[in-house]
Amino acid sequence: MQPFRFHVFACEQRKAEGLPSCYARGSADTIDALRRELADRGLADVVQLTTTGSLGLCERGPNLVVYPDGVWYSGVRPSDVPEIVAEHFGRGRPVERLLNRDAAAVREEIATNRDRALAALRARDAAGVLPDEWNDTIRGYQPSRVVLSAVELDVFSAVARAGPGARLEGLARDTGTSVRGLEILLDALVALGLLRKDAGVYANAPVAARYLAEDSPDDARAALRHDLSLWQTWSGLSECVRTGSAHRREMSERGDDWTVPFIAAMHRNAALRAPLVAQAVGAERVTRLLDVGGGSGAYSIAFAQANPALTAVVFDLATVVPIAEAHVAEAGLGARVRTKVGDLRQDAFGAGHDLVLLSAICHMLGPDENRDLLRRVFAALEPGGRVAIQDHVMRDDRTAPRAGALFAVNMLVGTAQGGTFTLAEYRSWLEGAGFRDVRQLPLPGPNDLVLATRP
Numbered sequence: 001m002q003p004f005r006f007h008v009f010a011c012e013q014r015k016a017e018g019l020p021s022c023y024a025r026g027s028a029d030t031i032d033a034l035r036r037e038l039a040d041r042g043l044a045d046v047v048q049l050t051t052t053g054s055l056g057l058c059e060r061g062p063n064l065v066v067y068p069d070g071v072w073y074s075g076v077r078p079s080d081v082p083e084i085v086a087e088h089f090g091r092g093r094p095v096e097r098l099l100n101r102d103a104a105a106v107r108e109e110i111a112t113n114r115d116r117a118l119a120a121l122r123a124r125d126a127a128g129v130l131p132d133e134w135n136d137t138i139r140g141y142q143p144s145r146v147v148l149s150a151v152e153l154d155v156f157s158a159v160a161r162a163g164p165g166a167r168l169e170g171l172a173r174d175t176g177t178s179v180r181g182l183e184i185l186l187d188a189l190v191a192l193g194l195l196r197k198d199a200g201v202y203a204n205a206p207v208a209a210r211y212l213a214e215d216s217p218d219d220a221r222a223a224l225r226h227d228l229s230l231w232q233t234w235s236g237l238s239e240c241v242r243t244g245s246a247h248r249r250e251m252s253e254r255g256d257d258w259t260v261p262f263i264a265a266m267h268r269n270a271a272l273r274a275p276l277v278a279q280a281v282g283a284e285r286v287t288r289l290l291d292v293g294g295g296s297g298a299y300s301i302a303f304a305q306a307n308p309a310l311t312a313v314v315f316d317l318a319t320v321v322p323i324a325e326a327h328v329a330e331a332g333l334g335a336r337v338r339t340k341v342g343d344l345r346q347d348a349f350g351a352g353h354d355l356v357l358l359s360a361i362c363h364m365l366g367p368d369e370n371r372d373l374l375r376r377v378f379a380a381l382e383p384g385g386r387v388a389i390q391d392h393v394m395r396d397d398r399t400a401p402r403a404g405a406l407f408a409v410n411m412l413v414g415t416a417q418g419g420t421f422t423l424a425e426y427r428s429w430l431e432g433a434g435f436r437d438v439r440q441l442p443l444p445g446p447n448d449l450v451l452a453t454r455p
Helices: 027-040 078-091 103-127 132-138 141-152 155-165 168-175 179-192 206-211 221-234 237-243 256-281 298-306 321-330 367-380 402-414 423-433
Strands: 006-011 047-052 064-067 071-073 195-198 201-204 288-292 311-316 337-341 353-359 381-391 436-441 448-453
Touching: 006 027, 027 047, 027 078, 141 155, 141 179, 141 221, 155 168, 155 179, 155 201, 155 206, 168 179, 179 195, 201 206, 221 256, 221 402, 237 402, 256 298, 256 321, 256 353, 256 381, 256 448, 288 298, 288 367, 298 311, 298 321, 298 337, 298 353, 311 321, 321 337, 353 367, 367 381, 367 423, 423 436, 423 448
Parallel strands: 006 047, 288 311, 288 353, 311 337, 353 381
Antiparallel strands: 006 064, 064 071, 195 201, 381 448, 436 448
């Protein structure tokens, strides 16, 4: 079977710093350039690109292998990609200057590198050295903290403001930091690929220019500041494990320095997922939506955009409702999406709704709180109305999905009784409240839907 005319294998293996590898020689940029070139030329259905581990020619990367031709390319730079696509994939003529023609020499080099790698693995195993991937996991806080501090100090905005003359002393003045401290931080950001440095002048790399500077096209700074809050809560994990609970202020008691980044982070997540949820639930079947704990209003906005006959109520705390109202006004939906101030832990939700949405709510609460919440949701629905719960849905032994298991830790450090729950638990709570026809509907990403109907 040959569903594609060409199949390209591109090495992207990362090795410990200092060891030769395609990644260290820039394979990520080459692979990105190849993906873009294939898309631009309309060849995505002709050429299949697969990234792979080591091809064995580590000192000469980036390496590509093209089948069915059996062509091995080495030293492929992004600037070489248009020629390969045009000549090899377009005209069937491999690019000679990048070819490995001596098959015996290639086999010998691969064998030598393989034997060297196996010897290193045996030596590490004999010495009892922790594998690199676990060292990377354990020390993962280091690059994370570097990036979060840069966001907190708004370093990328300062670099953008400085333009082509972004030198250390001026950036230190702009950010209110020490020259020594900022230089160390900036150089680490260069090493991470978020900044570039040339003759003492710094510039934002494309990803920082797009997401991390003021006036950037997809500014994520407000949402990322929520991770600064999480940094503080996760630092207390050991004590939370000892006691079994976090002693945190309720959300209504937290100031704007916590609430605004939190809602911004939720809004960015919802901007991607809300249209998927509206489609999966069937917005065309909904006329009166209640969005409990609706945050920024992104889900209500998505449902209203999907169904011009739908009206929605975003129910949330007094500290959150003004944020939702601003997003609703920006979407031009003030006539159909309104807000209501209340506490989802205790207040009644009214009546007559045909859909109640609980998106990323149940994980904040303990089992008894969820039972009580769903009883009040049941009362708010008209007969035949539905509840839609979007959240992590765990396997019965709670060890998978991985994202849900880690999110349960987030709830341990951030809430009094929250966690991630199984379908069996949701079914028990829903049926106990009077719901029927409980079912799980998979969604792309870490969360699923649990749907149920009021008879």
